[in-house]
Amino acid sequence: xxxxxxxxxxxxxxxxxxxxxxxxxxxxxxxxxxxxxxxxxxxxxxxxxxxxxxxxxxxxxxxxxxxxxxxxxxxxxxxxxxxxxxxxxxxxxx
Numbered sequence: 328x329x330x331x332x333x334x335x336x337x338x339x340x341x342x343x344x345x346x347x348x349x350x351x352x353x354x355x356x357x358x359x360x361x362x363x364x365x366x367x368x369x370x371x372x373x374x375x376x377x378x379x380x381x382x383x384x385x386x387x388x389x390x391x392x393x394x395x396x397x398x399x400x401x402x403x404x405x406x407x408x409x410x411x412x413x414x415x416x417x418x419x420x421x
Contacts, residue, residue, distance in 0.1 A: 334382025338375040346379050354378075376419040383414035 332348040339345040344357040355378060357371055390407035 331382065331385075334386070336379040336382055338372070338379045344371070344375075346375060373419050376417065380414050380418035383410070383417055387411035387414045 332350075332352070332354045334349070336346050336348055336354055339347060345353045346355045346357075348354045357375055357378075387407065387410050391411055393407075
């Protein structure tokens with residue numbers, strides 16, 4: 328099984344290009360090549376939000392697929408859907 332840096336991850340903020348894990352180490356850095364790739368700061372922040380939400384999005388997918396395999400407990404399924412919606416919102420999507 329692949330291991331990734333434990334979540335949650337967070338975006339370093341408006342003047343940062345870093346995504347940090349729980350240990351405050353950079354998970355990744357968004358790179359600009361002479362600002363050609365990220366000429367728009369809003370696009371960079373949107374990409375950073377999506378990357379930072381990756382652990383929660385992965386866990387949401389795992390929960391939902393597990394719940395639909397079991398289909399035994401409607402309360403558990405609702406909890407997983409709520410978790411998935413929160414992860415999607417963290418990524419900047421509504």
